[in-house]
Every structure is written in structure tokens, then in C-alpha cells.
Amino acid sequence: MxxxxxxxxxxxxxxxxxxxxxxxxxxxIERSARHGDAYRNLWVAARDASAGGKKIRPALVIATxxxxxxxxxxxxxxxxxxxxxxxxxxxxxxxxxDGDLIRRGxxxxxxxxxIEAVDRGVPAxxxxxxxxxxxxxxxxxxxxxxxxxxxxxxGPEGRRRALLDLLxxxxxxxxxxxxxxxxxxxxxxxxxxxxxxxxxxSKTASYTFEGPLAAGAILAGAAPEIVSGLRExxxxxxxxxxxxxxxxxxFGEEHETGKSAVSDLRNRKLTPLMVVARSTxxxxxxxxxxxxxxxxxAAATAVRELLVDCGARSSIEGLIAAQVRxxxxxxxxxxxxxxxRVPLRKIIIEATDRLG
Amino acid sequence: MxxxxxxxxxxxxxxxxxxxxxxxxxxxIERSARHGDAYRNLWVAARDASAGGKKIRPALVIATxxxxxxxxxxxxxxxxxxxxxxxxxxxxxxxxxDGDLIRRGxxxxxxxxxIEAVDRGVPAxxxxxxxxxxxxxxxxxxxxxxxxxxxxxxGPEGRRRALLDLLxxxxxxxxxxxxxxxxxxxxxxxxxxxxxxxxxxSKTASYTFEGPLAAGAILAGAAPEIVSGLRExxxxxxxxxxxxxxxxxxFGEEHETGKSAVSDLRNRKLTPLMVVARSTxxxxxxxxxxxxxxxxxAAATAVRELLVDCGARSSIEGLIAAQVRxxxxxxxxxxxxxxxRVPLRKIIIEATDRLG
Numbered sequence: 001m002x003x004x005x006x007x008x009x010x011x012x013x014x015x016x017x018x019x020x021x022x023x024x025x026x027x028x029i030e031r032s033a034r035h036g037d038a039y040r041n042l043w044v045a046a047r048d049a050s051a052g053g054k055k056i057r058p059a060l061v062i063a064t065x066x067x068x069x070x071x072x073x074x075x076x077x078x079x080x081x082x083x084x085x086x087x088x089x090x091x092x093x094x095x096x097x098d099g100d101l102i103r104r105g106x107x108x109x110x111x112x113x114x115i116e117a118v119d120r121g122v123p124a125x126x127x128x129x130x131x132x133x134x135x136x137x138x139x140x141x142x143x144x145x146x147x148x149x150x151x152x153x154x155g156p157e158g159r160r161r162a163l164l165d166l167l168x169x170x171x172x173x174x175x176x177x178x179x180x181x182x183x184x185x186x187x188x189x190x191x192x193x194x195x196x197x198x199x200x201x202s203k204t205a206s207y208t209f210e211g212p213l214a215a216g217a218i219l220a221g222a223a224p225e226i227v228s229g230l231r232e233x234x235x236x237x238x239x240x241x242x243x244x245x246x247x248x249x250x251f252g253e254e255h256e257t258g259k260s261a262v263s264d265l266r267n268r269k270l271t272p273l274m275v276v277a278r279s280t281x282x283x284x285x286x287x288x289x290x291x292x293x294x295x296x297x298a299a300a301t302a303v304r305e306l307l308v309d310c311g312a313r314s315s316i317e318g319l320i321a322a323q324v325r326x327x328x329x330x331x332x333x334x335x336x337x338x339x340x341r342v343p344l345r346k347i348i349i350e351a352t353d354r355l356g
Numbered sequence: 357m358x359x360x361x362x363x364x365x366x367x368x369x370x371x372x373x374x375x376x377x378x379x380x381x382x383x384x385i386e387r388s389a390r391h392g393d394a395y396r397n398l399w400v401a402a403r404d405a406s407a408g409g410k411k412i413r414p415a416l417v418i419a420t421x422x423x424x425x426x427x428x429x430x431x432x433x434x435x436x437x438x439x440x441x442x443x444x445x446x447x448x449x450x451x452x453x454d455g456d457l458i459r460r461g462x463x464x465x466x467x468x469x470x471i472e473a474v475d476r477g478v479p480a481x482x483x484x485x486x487x488x489x490x491x492x493x494x495x496x497x498x499x500x501x502x503x504x505x506x507x508x509x510x511g512p513e514g515r516r517r518a519l520l521d522l523l524x525x526x527x528x529x530x531x532x533x534x535x536x537x538x539x540x541x542x543x544x545x546x547x548x549x550x551x552x553x554x555x556x557x558s559k560t561a562s563y564t565f566e567g568p569l570a571a572g573a574i575l576a577g578a579a580p581e582i583v584s585g586l587r588e589x590x591x592x593x594x595x596x597x598x599x600x601x602x603x604x605x606x607f608g609e610e611h612e613t614g615k616s617a618v619s620d621l622r623n624r625k626l627t628p629l630m631v632v633a634r635s636t637x638x639x640x641x642x643x644x645x646x647x648x649x650x651x652x653x654a655a656a657t658a659v660r661e662l663l664v665d666c667g668a669r670s671s672i673e674g675l676i677a678a679q680v681r682x683x684x685x686x687x688x689x690x691x692x693x694x695x696x697r698v699p700l701r702k703i704i705i706e707a708t709d710r711l712g
Contacts, residue, residue, distance in 0.1 A: 028528075035532035035558065036551075038539045093496060097489040117544055126542040133453040133538045136492065137531045140449060143499055144527045151507035151520050164507050171500045172384075175493045176391035182489045183394045186482040188473055195392075202391065 013066070013077065017058040020081045021050065024145065042113075046138040049109045050088040057083035057212045060347070064216025064230065067340040072219045075153040079163060079215050082149040086167075086207060089142035090174060096135045097182060105260070110135035143171070155219075162218045162227075170211040177203025185270045196275045197239065197319075200246075205238025209351075229334030233327055233344060240323035241351040243316055246271040251304060251313070265303055266295045273307065273316050282310035320352055369422070369433065373414040376437045377406065380501065402494040405465045406444040413439035413568045416703070420572025420586065423696040428575045431509040435519060435571050438505040442523075442563060445498035446530060452491045453538060461616070466491035499527070511575075518574045518583075526567040533559025541626045552631045553595065553675075556602075561594025565707075585690030589683055589700060596679035597707040599672055602627040607660060607669070621659055622651045629663065629672050638666035676708055 025047035032043040058080035065076040092109060095101075101111030114131035118124060150163050180199040184191035191199070213230040249264040250273065264271070268290060277286055286306055292299035307313050331344050381403035388399040414436035421432040448465060451457070457467030470487035474480060506519050536555040540547035547555070569586040605620040606629065620627070624646055633642055642662055648655035663669050687700050 031528065032532065035529070036536060036539075036545070038545055039532045039535055042535060089496075093492055097485075097492060099485070120544075122542065122544055126544075129453075129455070130538060130542055130544050134535065136449055136453060137535055139496070140445075140499055141527065141531050143496055144503060144524070147500060147503045147507065148520060148524055151503065152517065161508065164504060168500070168504055171497070172387070173391070175497050176388065176395045179395055179398060179490070179493055180392060182486060183392075186478065186486055188476075188478055188482075188486050189392070189394055 013062040013073070013080075014055060014059060016073075016077045017055065017062070017080045017084070020077050021084060024081065024085075024149075025050070028141075028145075042134055042138055043141075045109045045112060045134070046088070046092075046142060049092060049138070050085065050142070053084075053087070055084060057087055057208055060209065060212035061216045061219075063343050064213050064340070065219050066216075067343050068217055068220035068222050068226070068337070069339065070216070070220025072155060072221075075155055076216065076219050078149045078153050079219060080212070082146040082167070083207065083212050083215070085142045085146040085149070086170070089139045089146065090178070090207070092135050092139035092142070094178065096132055096139070097178070101131070108135070109138055159218060159221065163215060166211055166214055166218065170207040173202045173206040177201070177206070181270070185268075191270070191275065193272055193275050193279070196270065196272050200242045200272065201235060201239045204242045205235050209238030209241065210234030223335070225335050226340075229330060229336060233330045233334070236323050236327045236330060237348055237351050240320045240327065240348075243272060243320045243323070244352050246273050247313065247316055247320075250307065262295070262297060262300045265290065265300050272319065273312055276315045277307055277310055277312035280310040280312065282306050282312075286310075324348055324352055369418040369429070369436075370411060370415060372429075372433045373411065373418070373436045373440065376433050377440060380437065380441075380505075381406070384497075384501075398490055398494055399497075401465045401468060401490070402444070402448075402498060405448060405494070406441065406498070409440075409443070411440060413443055413564060416565065416568035417572045417575075419699050420569050420696070421576050422572075423699050424573055424576035424578050424582070424693070425695065426572070426576025428511060428577075431511055432572065432575050434505045434509050435575060436568070438502040438523070439563065439568050439571070441498045441502040441505070442526070445495045445502065446534070446563070448491050448495035448498070450534065452488055452495070453534070457487070464491070465494055515574060515577065519571055522567055522570055522574065526563040529558045529562040533557070533562070537626070547626070547631065549628055549631050549635070552626060552628050556598045556628065557591060557595045560598045561591050565594030565597065566590030579691070581691050582696075585686060585692060589686045589690070592679050592683045592686060593704055593707050596676045596683065596704075599628060599676045599679070600708050602629050603669065603672055603676075606663065618651070618653060618656045621646065621656050628675065629668055632671045633663055633666055633668035636666040636668065638662050638668075642666075680704055680708055 025043065029040060029043045029047065032039045061080040061083060062076055065072065070076060091103065095103060095108050095110060101107060101114065107115060110131035112131075113134040114127045117127035117130050122130065147164075147167060150167050151160075153160055153163070177199050180189070180191075180195070181203055183189040184196060184199065189195075210231050211234070213234040214227050217227045217230050246264075246269075249269070249271075250261060252261055254261050268274075274286075277283070286303065289299060289303045289306060327348050328345075331341055336344070381399065385396060385399045385403065388395045417436040417439060418432055421428065426432060447459065451459060451464050451466060457463060457470065463471060466487035468487075469490040470483045473483035473486050478486065503520075503523060506523050507516070509516055509519070533555050536545070536547075536551070537559055539545040540552060540555065545551075566587050567590070569590040570583050573583045573586050602620075602625075605625070605627075606617060608617055610617050624630075630642075633639070642659065645655060645659045645662060683704050684701075687697055692700070
């Protein structure tokens with residue numbers, strides 16, 4: 001997707017977020033050296049795992065804070081950085097939970113640690129355990145660091161508490177979504193469309209949209225109705241964003257999305273798209289196509305055609321459109337100033353853009 | 357070990373900690389129900405994983421706060437609870453890292469989730485992944501919750517910041533110790549006695565003794581020299597405590613320690629005791645005894661005799677005695693009031709008591 005930061009956040013502010021994250025990691029790396037090379041290497045790897053990325057969450061914090069004429073720039077940068085660290089932590093633990101060693105086509109933290117250990121002659125099983133332990137600990141450290149950044153911001157006590165409560169809510173809801181994802185994927189629990197949509201909203205929309213938008217507003221000292229309006233807007237557009245992302249994972253062009261259009265299918269990722277397809281007559285044929293071994297580009301093409309023919313793709317487009325309408329409605333019904341309405345409309349477009 | 361809470365903390369205060377933890381979990385369990393049964397079950401399991409235990413860390417927070425005439429009882433209970441939640445989180449992730457499904461002779465959180473899933477017909481591999489995912493997420497939630505309790509305490513801003521910094525330091529150092537433990541155990545890094553001692557201090561002494569003792573003092577508004585004296589005392593006595601615990605894990609009576617006196621040997625747990633033994637002529641014989649299959653009580657008895665004969669056990673007793681002398685010295689050299697010296701001397705005895 002093309003959620004370009006520059007379109008709704010000031011580039012200087014985002015550079016400040018990068019700088020804040022850079023100095024956070026520099027400090028940790030320096031301190032970690034006292035505890036041996038392995039720990040220092042872990043912090044370097046954690047920094048690298050957090051680098052790059054689209055910085056959607058920081059951009060939303062900063063853009064909302066600015067749009068509401070907030071003057072708490074320093075705190076906004078810290079809170080924006082906190083959401084980015086939280087995101088890195090969730091990705092690290094999500095990969096451990098899924099047993100993934102690759103992210104964005106490259107070894108992730110666990111994969112890189114594993115390779116490094118094997119190169120040093122460590123047996124494969126121990127090297128894998130070492131990679132996994134490293135990723136668990138790195139995630140723990142970043143969850144902790146995210147909250148520390150928020151807990152340390154200065155300013156009115158009520159504002160700090162509201163931000164802590166918001167972050168707490170994001171962590172609580174995201175963990176619920178992650179757990180549900182595992183439960184449905186491993187068929188610990190059966191899942192219909194409503195449950196999978198709720199899971200997707202919990203796992204992604206909460207800490208990617210709802211939390212950052214509300215945090216920016218709280219930092220700007222906005223009225224409670226503005227904060228609650230932004231939370232609903234965030235949940236709604238966040239769900240649409242995730243649905244679009246799922247479609248792009250199957251139908252997107254790799255050179256545009258930057259990610260494989262085969263791997264979600266190969267891994268049988270449980271998305272609303274697949275749940276809808278399974279509820280149609282195409283279910284049996286879908287299963288046999290997904291079972292192809294090897295699951296290559298030809299197999300993926302056949303699945304894509306089936307997902308279009310059985311109406312699943314257009315159902316999801318319909319769901320996205322409904323979420324977009326609801327998001328527009330929330331903008332219209334909430335007491336948002338014009339300065340906020342404009343970026344929110346841009347966010348709708350960026351988050352759900354067909355081209356991705 | 358017999359680190360009996362009642363001996364250095366007021367029983368009413370400890371009941372208040374239990375009550376605070378109880379209401380924390382009750383609130384989370386209630387909120388989690390909105391996200392489905394699996395999430396509610398996770399919170400119930402997290403509560404059960406945190407129940408029982410010796411509550412050493414809360415007792416140290418509360419006892420120090422009282423001994424220094426602190427009047428911040430409510431905050432002390434919250435911070436004491438935070439250290440207990442942090443402990444639970446570390447145990448959960450430690451078990452995932454070690455691949456353990458049993459703790460204190462019963463299935464741990466991951467083990468219990470696995471069994472429950474198998475009972476419901478989930479294939480063993482998926483059930484194991486489900487148990488592991490549950491334990492990772494439960495640990496994440498408790499790490500987060502621990503810090504939230506500290507971040508939310510009321511009182512002077514400087515005091516809250518000092519507590520946040522202290523907690524940050526404990527998490528940072530404990531993760532370093534945990535990583536080193538994995539590195540040494542899987543021979544990612546070679547380890548001599550000094551490194552294994554430092555690892556043991558980082559992994560346990562920091563958040564079990566140093567952190568809680570210093571937190572109690574900060575909450576009581578103690579002078580910086582008292583806080584720093586308590587930190588050194590905590591690191592020292594915490595190391596002695598861990599060395600005693602390692603000895604009890606091998607030489608203790610199961611009916612007194614409540615834990616197996618065979619499993620540490622069977623799992624070849626890397627402790628200073630074993631590192632010392634390996635540095636002697638007994639190394640070859642030790643390896644062959646530890647390799648016995650099955651590793652039964654007779655094999656354990658032979659290892660114990662060898663650990664005595666090669667002088668490893670008495671070396672460790674010597675190290676414990678040296679740490680105790682140093683801890684006494686710290687008490688003597690620090691500007692502690694008499695009201696603090698008395699419980700600290702009791703802590704030395706409780707933490708290093710031969711009978712355990």
C-alpha cells in the first residue's frame with residue numbers, strides 16, 4: 001500500500017521521530033556492550049529490525065497532533081516513537097509465534113541470529129533455539145521501551161495518564177487479536193466472517209490507527225468527543241486498511257506492494273477473503289488448488305481466478321466500501337475542526353486506495 | 357529455600373499485595389471476556405501462573421519501605437505487585453525459551469494450554485504451538501502490566517521517574533542475563549566462572565533483590581546513598597541467594613525445597629557449581645555420569661558425591677560466604693538507619709541459610 005507519510009505528516013517531524021529512535025537505540029547499544037557481545041548484537045539487531053518500514057503509526061500521531069494545533073511537539077515525537085517500537089515488538093513476537101524466519105524477503109531477527117550461530121558451528125537445532133530466544137527477548141525489551149517512552153513524557157498528569165490508558169488498551173486488544181488469529185489458524189476455535197473481521201480489527205486497527213490517532217489528539221489537549229470520534233474513525237479505517245492489505249497480499253503486483261503475492265496463499269493465511277470464499281460453493285475446489293505442491297505462480301493464478309469467480313473478492317471490496325462510508329460518516333458526525341477533517345479524508349484514500 | 361515473607365514484611369501488607377494482584381487480574385479477566393473465550397482463558401491461566409510462589413520481591417519492597425519509615429503504603433503495594441508480575445512474565449518467557457512445559461511439578465501455562473487443546477482433538481504439533489503462543493502473549497501482557505502499575509503511581513514526579521528508571525534497569529539487566537544463560541547453555545559463547553557468576557547475578561539478583569530493595573527505599577524518599585547502598589547489598593546477597601539455590605537444586609531434600617533434586621542435573625543446568633566442577637580433574641568422569649541414560653536417583657547420587665569429592669561444592673560454599681561477608685560490609689559501611697539494618701541482616705540469613 002502507498003500510505004505515504006509525507007502526505008499527512010510534516011517531513012521534519014518524521015525525521016525527528018527517526019532521530020529519537022536512533023538515539024534511543026544508540027543509548028541501549030552502548031549500555032548493552034557492558035553485558036557482553038551477545039547482548040550488544042541483540043540490540044544492534046533490534047535496531048535493524050525497527051529500521052525502515054513505512055512509519056504509519058508515527059505519522060498518524062504527528063499528523064493528528066499538528067492538525068489539532070497541538071504544541072507538545074517533543075512529547076508527540078516520543079509517543080510516535082513509542083508506537084513504532086510497539087509495532088517492532090509485535091512483529092518480532094508474531095514471527096516467533098508463526099515460526100517465521102523471513103520478513104520482507106530477508107531473514108528476520110531470529111533468522112539472522114540462527115544463520116550467524118550456524119556459521120559459527122553451532123548445531124542447527126541449538127541455533128534455531130538461540131534465534132527464537134533472541135527474538136522473544138528483543139520483543140520483550142521493545143514492549144517495555146515503548147511504554148517507558150510514554151510513561152516518561154512531561155506535561156499535565158491527566159494527559160500522561162490518558163496516554164498510558166490508551167497504550168494499555170492497544171496492547172490488551174492487540175494481544176487478544178493475535179491470540180484469536182492463532183486460535184483460528186490452528187483451528188483451536190472455529191471462525192465465521194464476523195469473528196475473523198473482529199480479530200483483524202483487534203490485531204491491527206487498534207494499535208495502527210485507533211491508538212496513534214487518539215494519542216495525537218490527547219497530546220494536543222483535544223476534547224473527549226474528538227478523541228472518541230478519532231478512536232471510532234481509527235477502528236473503522238483500520239479495518240478497511242487491513243482488508244485492502246489482505247487483497248493486495250493476493251492480487252497485488254509484487255513490484256508495487258514490495259511483497260510476495262504468493263506467500264499469503266501458500267501459507268493459507270486466514271483472512272476474511274478466504275473465509276468468504278470458503279462459505280461459497282468454491283470451497284472444495286479452493287482447498288484442492290491450495291493443496292498444490294509445489295504451490296507455484298500457476299497455482300496462485302488459478303486460486304486468484306477462483307476467488308474472483310466465486311464472488312469473494314467483490315464481497316471484500318463491498319466490505320471495504322462500507323467501512324469507508326462509515327469512516328466518512330464519523331468525520332461528518334464528529335465535532336472535528338476543518339484542520340483535522342482534511343488529513344482524515346486523505347487517510348481514508350491512502351489506507352484503502354485500490355492501487356495499494 | 358525458606359525465604360519466609362512473614363519474617364521481614366508485615367503480613368497485612370502482603371495480604372494487601374495479594375489483594376491488589378487479585379483485583380488486577382479480576383479486572384483483566386472481566387475485560388478479556390469481551391474478546392472471546394480463548395482470551396479470557398488466557399487471563400485466567402495468567403492469574404493462576406502468578407498465584408502462589410514465595411512473594412520474595414513484594415516482601416522486599418514492603419519491608420524496606422516500612423523499615424525506612426515510608427508512608428507511601430498504597431504506592432508500595434502497587435510497586436510490590438509490579439515486581440511480582442514482572443517475575444511471572446520472566447518465568448513464562450524463560451519456560452518458552454527453555455522449551456519447558458512443567459514448572460514446580462505441574463504443567464505450566466504453555467503445558468496446560470497444550471493439554472487442553474489436545475483434549476479437544478487438536479493435533480499435537482498445533483497444540484504445542486498454541487501453548488507456546490499463549491505463553492508468549494501472557495508474558496508480554498504481564499511485562500506491560502508491571503510497568504503500568506509503576507507508571508500510574510501517584511506522588512512526586514521525581515520519585516515516579518526514579519522508579520521507572522529502576523524498573524527499566526531491572527528489565528534491561530535481566531534480559532542480558534537470560535540471553536547469556538541461553539548463549540552459555542547452548543555453547544553459543546564459551547563461559548568461565550566469572551561470566552557464569554555475572555550471568556546469574558544479572559538474571560536473578562537484579563530484579564529479585566536489587567530492584568525491590570531500592571524501590572522500597574525510593575518510595576520512602578530515602579537519600580541517594582541509601583538507595584545505592586541497597587542496590588549493592590541487593591546485587592551481593594542476590595548472588596549468594598542464587599548460589600544457595602543452585603546448591604539446593606542438587607543437594608537439597610525434595611521435601612524441604614519442594615523441587616526435584618534430580619532435574620537440574622538431568623537438564624545439565626549451567627551453574628557456577630558445574631563450571632567449577634568442570635575446571636577440575638573430575639571433568640571427564642562428571643560428563644560420563646551426567647550422560648547416564650536413564651538419569652535416575654542412583655546416577656544423581658554418584659554425581660553429588662563427585663561434586664563433593666572434587667571440591668566444587670565447597671568452592672561454592674566459599675563463594676557464598678564471601679558474598680555474605682561483602683553484604684555485611686555493605687550494611688556496615690552504608691548510612692542505613694538501625695531500623696533497616698535489622699531486616700537486612702535477617703535477609704542475609706534467610707537468603708543463604710544452609711538448610712534452605
